[in-house]
Amino acid sequence: MDRQWLQGQQRSFFDRYGGFGSSVDDVMVIDDDQDEGTADSDVEGNINPGQFDRDHRPFIERFKNLGQTSRTPIVIDDEQNEEAEVELTEEIAEVIDLSVPSPSLTPDLQQAQRITRNAPIAADLIRPSCNHNGMTIEKRDTVEFDGLDEANLLATFLKVDLVWMSDGHTKLRGILYARTHNTKAKLPYKRNEVVQVLHVDENDRRPWDEQAAVDIMAETVIGKRDMRSTNALFSQHALKASQYASKLEAYEIGPLMNRWKLVTFYKDALQRRAGKQRGVAIIHLRAEDVPEAFRVPDDVVTNNSRGGIVRGGSYNPGQLDGVVFDLESALLNPNSNQIRLPQGRFQQYTYADIFCGAGGTSRGAKSAGFRLKMACDIWEAACLTYQRSFPECDIRQLDVHHLIQYLSNTEQRPDNDDTNLAALFSCFQIIKKLKPRIVMLEQTFGILHRRFEHYFNLLNNCFTNSHYSVSYRVIHMETWGVPQPRKRLIIIASGPGEKLPSFPPPKPGRPTVAKALATIGRRATLHNPEELKRGGRAKGTYPKAPWDPEERAFTLREFAALQTFPSHHRFKGQAIKKQIGNAVPPAAAEWLCRYILQHLLRDDGMEARVEDDDVVVLD
Structure with missing residues (x-):
């Protein structure tokens, strides 16, 4: 079949159906300066490109005109593919729950199977705030701490929901946040952009943020950070690194912006403790998830992206x-x-x-x-x-x-x-x-x-x-x-x-x-x-x-x-x-x-x- 004819068919086809029933503008172009951020820095305090940038920007440039390559698409033999899949199943099952879903359990059986986490704290143990290294930490503060590795994702921020005492130690309970550059390219790498980290048991009927909260020791806190949440698309409300003495300073003290939540689902607490996930969702925040000051109507977000x-x-x-x-x-x-x-x-x-x-x-x-x-x-x-x-x-x-x-x-x-x-x-x-x-x-x-x-x-x-x-x-x-x-x-x-x-x-x-x-x-x-x-x-x-x-x-x-x-x-x-x-x-x-x-x-x-x-x- 003539290749030029195929390419012409492809161009006319996608031009005809571009926007798929709606009038849209081109996708927003993101400035490279906003796209660099990682934790690595050079002696001048500038942020170096991350692993994703180093490894895959050349690939993106190389294949930006997709559909024009002269290579023949790969055709997979079904029987060989099944054999290969069987060989990999045992290793995949170490981190993915491959069991057949069981029929719905009654509430009593659900409660019996659940290993309770984040149990309610007695009122006499709750404190309005705590002091650490000259900082006053209270509810709704965002703190940076030593970090927790949650399912191979390093989370270094916590939005405090509760300050409480346990065995003479002050603890902070709240939701974890991680920099997007720690997601191994699941999310775009943007300076000071963070993602909410939630681990959810499907047999636990409590709200996600209630069951997914974690406790950290107040003594592990490094400092307080200004974090905001918005459902606006990047780069609205994004960090302006030019307002800081260096990109490193912007990285270390500049405000954080949250636009995403990363939810890992487990069948129950036993599977969560075994590290066997049932599924993952990477969800862009919507209007109902954010405060009014940084809220954009969802219809407006849709219109701005697809018309x-x-x-x-x-x-x-x-x-x-x-x-x-x-x-x-x-x-x-x-x-x-x-x-x-x-x-x-x-x-x-x-x-x-x-x-x-x-x-x-x-x-x-x-x-x-x-x-x-x-x-x-x-x-x-x-x-x-x-x-x-x-x-x-x-x-x-x-x-x-x-x-x-x-x-x-x-x-x-x-x-x-x-x-x-x-x-x-x-x-x-x-x-x-x-x-x-x-x-x-x-x-x-x-x-x-x-x-x-x-x-x-x-x-x-x-x-x-x-x-x-x-x-x-x-x-x-x-x-x-x-x-x-x-x-x-x-x-x-x-x-x-x-x-x-x-x-x-x-x-x-x-x-x-x-x-x-x-x-x-x-x-x-x-x-x-x-x-x-x-x-x-x-x-x-x-x-x-x-x-x-x-x-x-x-x-x-x-x-x-x-x-x-x-x-x-x-x-x-x-x-x-x-x-x-x-x-x-x-x-x-x-x-x-x-x-x-x-x-x-x-x-x-x-x-x-x-x-x-x-x-x-x-x-």
Whole structure:
């Protein structure tokens, strides 16, 4: 295929869909002087670039024109990938909780399993303040201290919530904060920018800041610091280093600014003490999280970044325009999205599927109620299947690098591989161009191995550097309606000013192979069981007997059904089995997309329409 034609298709495609339904300005350019800060300093007191800057700025410059490289995208063999993932599972399980989520516990059992932390302090032990090295420390002060290493994140600041006495020692209880340069590139490195650090047990129903508070000894305090919190995007309210004698002085005594919270989730206290996390969320603060002096209406934040939203979805045939909330209306009425409106009869949220493959995610999104607007993939066979299955969607075969397939390659070390690095950074360029409200990614969980930590953190940075909140956790596909014991890493991100969706709970009911195979219609294509040899099973097929009493290989349609594709999904082109195996299971995608749809409707203050037996619950 002609390469110049592909590049032209790519440019016209993203130009056409830039902003994805909204009018936006270019993303803010951050001055390098604001982007240097680390704790390292030279003899003149200047702040040296951090490890992230030294290692990865050349990569960013090298691949800033993504999609133009002449390298061929990597294609991963599914069976080899599964074997590599199994080899890494034991090491990953040392830091990630890979157990299947258990059914919800009763409050009594939750209390029995909980190891109490931050128990209430008796009134006679609480003090209004304390004195240390000539400093008076009281509630709401921010102090710098020797530091605590919380899950490999050095936190050196504490916002005091309580001063109390214990065994003759003065203790300070509060929430930890860490400099963003200690997050190993999960967050952009900005001088004197800090992140709130929270460790949360999912079976503890107390507020996050209550259960995640820590106690430190007052004697470890180095000094008091001025810290402010804002939901404004960087660089508003940022430190002005020019007002200080040196950058080092600005670093040591200048005010701190908090825009983020980093939340690590654990199943319970036992898993937290073992260091086995269930998931992580990096959340940009919203208006409700900050004091009025540094607060910006969330609608204004959204407008400044993407040009507004259409409540209820931008696809609304028969209507001149949706209810578009722009900067002016948000300023006049910051709480305007609290007015509940009925969703239009045919109104839908639009959906884009990048690296769409054969359309597993799109099938789930369409079933959930989204309107498919655009899709792209480099693989011709997958594009043919997608076009045949979703003729209403604008599908293009584009030379956009396969971020997802690259991250799935747990065997290959990505060092110095131009194609892999370009794929990694393409995520940032896609977000920058399309500015979606919500982003969902599915990966094999091997990327969580410490061997790939540097690169996975940079993937997070692709979101946070664009002011997107992002969360991730390993999901057992059988809990989302897929009859396969597979685990996948799911990533959800939300744009500036948007609330970050939580992860959906397990889907009711238990998926089985028998139920999946029973969905195949009598007229289904790619289904020829009578032609397959009995008494033998094709190598590598899954799942194995006793699910197939005839002990024959599965038909292609049976493979598709086990991957939860409906019988009417039409495959075309070559390597159909590979198309099926590479796809995200539609049942899992639908369960996630339905949850995301409810989140959008609720956040937009919309009343979902009810059609026939299709009931959407907004709790």
